[in-house]
Amino acid sequence: xxxxxxxxxxxxxxxxxxxxxxxxxxxxxxxxxxxxxxxxxxxxxxxxxxxxxxxxxxxxxxxxxxxxxxxxxxxxxxxxxxxxxxxxxxxxxxxxxxxxxxxxxxxxxxxxxxxxxxxxxxxxxxxxxxxxxxxxxxxxxxxxxxxxxxxxxxxxxxxxxxxxxxxxxxxxxxxxxxxxxxxxxxxxxxxxxxxxxxxxxxxxxxxxxxxxxxxxxxxxxxxxxxxxxxxxxxxxxxxxxxxxxxxxxxxxxxxxxxxxxxxxxxxxxxxxxxxxxxxxxxxxxxxxxxxxxxxxxxxxxxxxxxxxxxxxxxxxxxxxxxxxxxxxxxxxxxxxxxxxxxxxxxxxxxxxxxxxxxxxxxxx
Amino acid sequence: xxxxxxxxxxxxxxxxxxxxxxxxxxxxxxxxxxxxxxxxxxxxxxxxxxxxxxxxxxxxxxxxxxxxxxxxxxxxxxxxxxxxxxxxxxxxxxxxxxxxxxxxxxxxxxxxxxxxxxxxxxxxxxxxxxxxxxxxxxxxxxxxxxxxxxxxxxxxxxxxxxxxxxxxxxxxxxxxxxxxxxxxxxxxxxxxxxxxxxxxxxxxxxxxxxxxxxxxxxxxxxxxxxxxxxxxxxxxxxxxxxxxxxxxxxxxxxxxxxxxxxxxxxxxxxxxxxxxxxxxxxxxxxxxxxxxxxxxxxxxxxxxxxxxxxxxxxxxxxxxxxxxxxxxxxxxxxxxxxxxxxxxxxxxxxxxxxxxxxxxxxxxxxxxxxxxxxxxxxxxxxxxxxxxxxxxxxxxxxxxxxxxxxxxxxxxxxxxxxxxxxxxxxxxxxxxxxxxxxxxxxxxxxxxxxxxxxxxxxxxxxxxxxxxxxxxxxxxxxxxxxxxxxxxxxxxxxxxxxx
Numbered sequence: 054x055x056x057x058x059x060x061x062x063x064x065x066x067x068x069x070x071x072x073x074x075x076x077x078x079x080x081x082x083x084x085x086x087x088x089x090x091x092x093x094x095x096x097x098x099x100x101x102x103x104x105x106x107x108x109x110x111x112x113x114x115x116x117x118x119x120x121x122x123x124x125x126x127x128x129x130x131x132x133x134x135x136x137x138x139x140x141x142x143x144x145x146x147x148x149x150x151x152x153x154x155x156x157x158x159x160x161x162x163x164x165x166x167x168x169x170x171x172x173x174x175x176x177x178x179x180x181x182x183x184x185x186x187x188x189x190x191x192x193x194x195x196x197x198x199x200x201x202x203x204x205x206x207x208x209x210x211x212x213x214x215x216x217x218x219x220x221x222x223x224x225x226x227x228x229x230x231x232x233x234x235x236x237x238x239x240x241x242x243x244x245x246x247x248x249x250x251x252x253x254x255x256x257x258x259x260x261x262x263x264x265x266x267x268x269x270x271x272x273x274x275x276x277x278x279x280x281x282x283x284x285x286x287x288x289x290x291x292x293x294x295x296x297x298x299x300x301x302x303x304x305x306x307x308x309x310x311x312x313x314x315x316x317x318x319x320x321x322x323x324x325x326x327x328x329x330x331x332x333x334x335x336x337x338x339x340x341x342x343x344x345x346x347x348x349x350x351x352x353x354x355x356x357x358x359x360x361x362x363x364x365x366x367x368x369x370x371x372x373x374x375x376x377x378x379x380x381x382x383x384x385x386x387x388x389x390x391x392x393x394x395x396x397x398x399x400x401x402x403x404x405x406x407x408x409x410x411x412x413x414x415x416x417x
Numbered sequence: 418x419x420x421x422x423x424x425x426x427x428x429x430x431x432x433x434x435x436x437x438x439x440x441x442x443x444x445x446x447x448x449x450x451x452x453x454x455x456x457x458x459x460x461x462x463x464x465x466x467x468x469x470x471x472x473x474x475x476x477x478x479x480x481x482x483x484x485x486x487x488x489x490x491x492x493x494x495x496x497x498x499x500x501x502x503x504x505x506x507x508x509x510x511x512x513x514x515x516x517x518x519x520x521x522x523x524x525x526x527x528x529x530x531x532x533x534x535x536x537x538x539x540x541x542x543x544x545x546x547x548x549x550x551x552x553x554x555x556x557x558x559x560x561x562x563x564x565x566x567x568x569x570x571x572x573x574x575x576x577x578x579x580x581x582x583x584x585x586x587x588x589x590x591x592x593x594x595x596x597x598x599x600x601x602x603x604x605x606x607x608x609x610x611x612x613x614x615x616x617x618x619x620x621x622x623x624x625x626x627x628x629x630x631x632x633x634x635x636x637x638x639x640x641x642x643x644x645x646x647x648x649x650x651x652x653x654x655x656x657x658x659x660x661x662x663x664x665x666x667x668x669x670x671x672x673x674x675x676x677x678x679x680x681x682x683x684x685x686x687x688x689x690x691x692x693x694x695x696x697x698x699x700x701x702x703x704x705x706x707x708x709x710x711x712x713x714x715x716x717x718x719x720x721x722x723x724x725x726x727x728x729x730x731x732x733x734x735x736x737x738x739x740x741x742x743x744x745x746x747x748x749x750x751x752x753x754x755x756x757x758x759x760x761x762x763x764x765x766x767x768x769x770x771x772x773x774x775x776x777x778x779x780x781x782x783x784x785x786x787x788x789x790x791x792x793x794x795x796x797x798x799x800x801x802x803x804x805x806x807x808x809x810x811x812x813x814x815x816x817x818x819x820x821x822x823x824x825x826x827x828x829x830x831x832x833x834x835x836x837x838x839x840x841x842x843x844x845x846x847x848x849x850x851x852x853x854x855x856x857x858x859x860x861x862x863x864x865x866x867x868x869x870x871x872x873x874x875x876x877x878x879x880x881x882x883x884x885x886x887x888x889x890x891x892x893x894x895x896x897x898x899x900x901x902x903x904x905x906x907x908x909x910x911x912x913x914x915x916x
Binding site for chain 2: 067068069258259260261262263264265267268270271272274275276278279280281338339
């Protein structure tokens with residue numbers, strides 16, 4: 054490259070950091086727009102906390118997806134696994150044979166089982182992750198409907214107590230029209246989100262597994278040459294993602310209190326979208342884990358904005374879709390401007406191969 | 418004065434199914450020596466290297482490292498014994514920091530100690546004079562610096578022997594100089610360096626010793642200072658200097674005064690060839706000669722826009738033409754048979770018939786499909802004409818022999834009736850009989866008025882077929898030979914002296 058690069062010994066922002074900053078700015082921008090357009094609801098701190106209170110499971114699913122995406126993969130079974138866990142746990146709790154701890158272990162167990170299976174098939178048998186996790190999605194959905202078709206409310210007292218449990222922040226809140234001070238409320242599931250974010254962020258930055266995963270996502274071939282156990286790393290990333298999906302199912306149940314066929318549906322799609330908005334590239338190897346919660350917040354803000362505007366729900370989906378287009382193209386443009394390379398869409402490795410093949414054919 | 422020997426490879430042999438890649442090759446490396454390993458395509462350089470760094474296992478022979486016989490089962494094994502390899506394609510992760518790249522995959526600790534890692538890396542970069550910062554993302558470093566970081570990593574892993582496999586092929590002159598400075602620094606530290614390159618001048622600039630391989634056999638080890646360029650080239654090509662083969666005389670088919678069928682001016686492409694001029698007349702067969710990596714293929718690929726063209730203008734029959742994509746070139750009547758048949762030529766799963774009509778169909782556009790009857794007619798016609806041996810026209814092309822695959826691709830281009838056909842190594846890896854057939858075909862096509870460019874690694878072949886040879890060296894045209902001057906000796910002299 055040009056002399057610019059050669060003299061440049063000062064560290065410039067890494068792609069991950071740059072995309073993370075952009076994600077942060079986009080979130081602030083969206084929230085700013087929301088504040089201006091709908092000051093009444095958005096100025097309340099509770100609205101912000103409710104993002105977490107009501108969508109803790111989505112935040113958690115997004116974290117797991119983020120890890121797999123950094124490794125250059127994808128896991129579209131997470132939403133169905135999350136739903137399956139809610140129903141399985143609800144049944145266990147209602148059957149009277151299990152307590153809350155038993156349900157938690159069941160949730161972790163189901164998540165782990167899916168993670169192990171996907172990890173093994175993808176890492177060691179080298180099958181396309183998209184196909185494998187698609188199969189996993191069908192399997193989990195099928196199991197979910199087989200278990201119980203009707204919504205199942207969890208009524209055992211121990212769980213209801215856990216679900217009802219809220220933490221009030223005495224110094225933060227709003228005064229309603231009657232002049233009564235209403236403190237902000239936080240659900241315990243929010244703590245699960247925060248703890249997981251911290252653990253995963255530390256892991257991605259300071260653990261050998263985390264660094265290896267970035268290397269594998271960046272360039273699998275090189276990672277192998279550098280002495281990294283590529284298969285094991287990919288395997289672990291799916292195990293972790295599955296486990297995280299299991300946790301999210303339990304948290305989902307903590308939020309809604311009922312097992313339901315529709316639980317967690319489309320979460321995989323929302324998680325991918327949230328990660329993309331959070332600056333995690335589908336290509337793998339690029340992205341800050343903290344981008345996952347930021348991206349989720351952006352997604353939720355946009356949805357809330359559209360909802361508050363009173364638009365029809367199908368229009369909501371259209372707007373979300375259009376915005377996602379925008380983000381992906383924006384990412385690609387930023388990346389290509391950086392590398393002064395030819396503009397090309399950021400495609401994940403499991404799609405890229407087909408694309409290159411197409412180009413070859415076109416060239417002939 | 419020669420220093421202590423650190424590596425001795427004795428009687429190394431290696432065969433792959435159907436190919437004898439190495440036969441009884443000896444190789445010796447001394448401490449603090451830069452040893453160039455030279456040879457043409459298929460000489461066995463990379464096989465030898467891969468045996469040394471543990472990628473392949475040898476069939477026979479011994480490897481003695483610092484006086485002890487060793488046996489490598491994996492690249493990791495070789496690395497632990499102090500043999501570091503830096504490949505042409507940099508095997509680092511662009512999305513990680515420099516320090517990360519230096520240390521990743523080496524420690525068994527569960528926790529990454531950034532501070533310690535960054536400090537160690539800074540020290541290493543400083544001592545080797547590499548202009549990079551430990552916290553910088555690798556992608557923001559130039560290719561040369563990335564290359565150097567890969568070397569620094571190998572050095573930091575206590576390597577005694579460093580293998581550099583074509584490290585300069587993607588570097589510019591300035592970057593190459595910096596790399597050489599680093600190599601000299603390592604040399605002074607006593608590291609033995611095995612250096613593979615296609616650039617002859619680089620060999621003379623940096624190496625102490627040259628080992629030449631040809632067709633999997635050892636030709637000899639020479640001191641660089643005592644071996645002239647022309648001798649080196651003749652050893653690589655396997656032609657004695659005095660050996661002037663009987664060459665069939667060619668008449669130049671057209672006078673230069675006529676309007677050339679294809680003319681390029683100041684053409685260059687992203688593949689990295691210096692801007693060059695080129696013309697070809699009707700019924701002319703010319704060729705690009707030069708060693709592997711001299712830019713032969715890269716030049717002709719620019720005619721077809723197979724790589725992105727960065728400068729220059731092209732005239733077809735005197736008229737300016739815009740050729741931006743291979744399809745543009747095809748529409749102007751240019752055909753290109755690529756060097757890498759498997760990757761760029763055949764579509765293995767498709768039938769012989771579909772492979773033959775492919776180019777014609779593309780030119781017609783997909784909305785005007787050839788009827789099946791027409792396609793079969795065309796396919797049968799060319800299968801007969803070129804004597805393609807295939808069970809049926811519906812056989813997938815991948816089950817045909819290499820020579821027949823090549824004929825299918827040739828048929829594909831002939832079907833489009835190009836006025837200028839570029840054949841890049843059409844005879845590589847096919848049997849002698851078919852080679853001669855293809856050579857005859859080329860001459861016949863030229864007689865019928867087609868212009869052709871023919872490239873082959875076998876210089877005899879080009880001398881037999883071409884009436885004009887453009888000689889290349891280190892990605893530059895160094896001269897042109899025609900008529901009575903078309904001799905092997907002249908080609909070799911031109912490569913040795915040029916540049």
